[in-house]
Amino acid sequence: MNEEVVVRTRDLTKVFSGFAGRQKVVAVDKLNLEIYRGEVFGLLGPNVSGKTTTLKLLLGLLFPTSGTAEVLGMPATDVRTKQRIGFLPEESYLYRFLNAEETLRFYGHLFEIPEPELRKRVDRLIKLVGLHGARKRPLRGYSKGMSRRIGLAQALINDPELVLLDEPTSGLDPIGTREIKDLILRLKDEGKTVIMCSHLLADVQDVCDRIAILNFGKLEVVGPVEELISIKEVLQIMAKGLSEETAREIEAFIRSRNGEVVSIGHPSTTLEELFLRVIGRNRKPSPDR
Secondary structure, eight states: OOOOOOEEEEEEEEEEEOOOOOOOEEEEEEEEEEEEOOEEEEOOTTTTSHHHHHHHHHHHHSSSSSEEEEEEEETTOOGGHHHHHHHESSOOOTTTTTTHHHHHHHHHHHOOOOHHHHHHHHHHHHTTTTOGGGGBBBHHHHHHHHHHHHHHHHHHHOOOSSEEESSSSOOOOOOHHHHHHHHHHHHTTTTOOOEEEEEEEEHHHOSSSEEEEEEEEEEEEEEEHHHHHHHHTTEEEEEEESSSHHHHOHHHHHHHHHHHHEEEOOOOOOOHHEEEHHHHOOOOOOOOO
């Protein structure tokens, strides 16, 4: 990860006007974020927290009520950014009469990828998401997990710099989930920036460098995962070759007894506990939506 900002929001706000007597809903409320090139960034929050609305604002699918959103150095509404973005929505809306190969070729043609390169990408992505044995099967015969896999391949067909994933492991079994998380880490190794929304906090904890927690459109917490879940007031020392009594002594004393210090640091809570604590302290009745 470097310090090049790929996504920047400044007081980003989206208000949905009420109708039929309903009050206005503030879906995103003065959101300020900076997301850097090469990091995996988690966007978390309960239902109606503004996560999906934020993604749609970054994609230019919605216009902000006030504030700004910049993506890849341009306004989020600039159509030139779309060539460099991949997006996996929570529900993939794909042509169910096409098979995996035809689906990827269709989207590849939309991006005007040259035919020799498109053939290579289609083959590579189908293998990458584990659908080689079902590449000729129409999507109407796919399970939900298989649909997520082809949806992810579709999001990567244009070799994007920025990848937005909404619930990428939804519907996958534990093995498939691990494969998708490994793929996300591979994208990071390739220098791509990944923004993911997920309700599966263990998945986020496994792959994200930093997270932001939203609650009713407001940013509650943002920072590195390890820093946020670290219990600062407690110091933990792990050692080997020493009795339990000796291991509780200070590092100098451990070394004086010919022990080996394995690690010294702060123990961690879990992302789930952090999430429940942050959301719980600001919990209020859900507005009428």
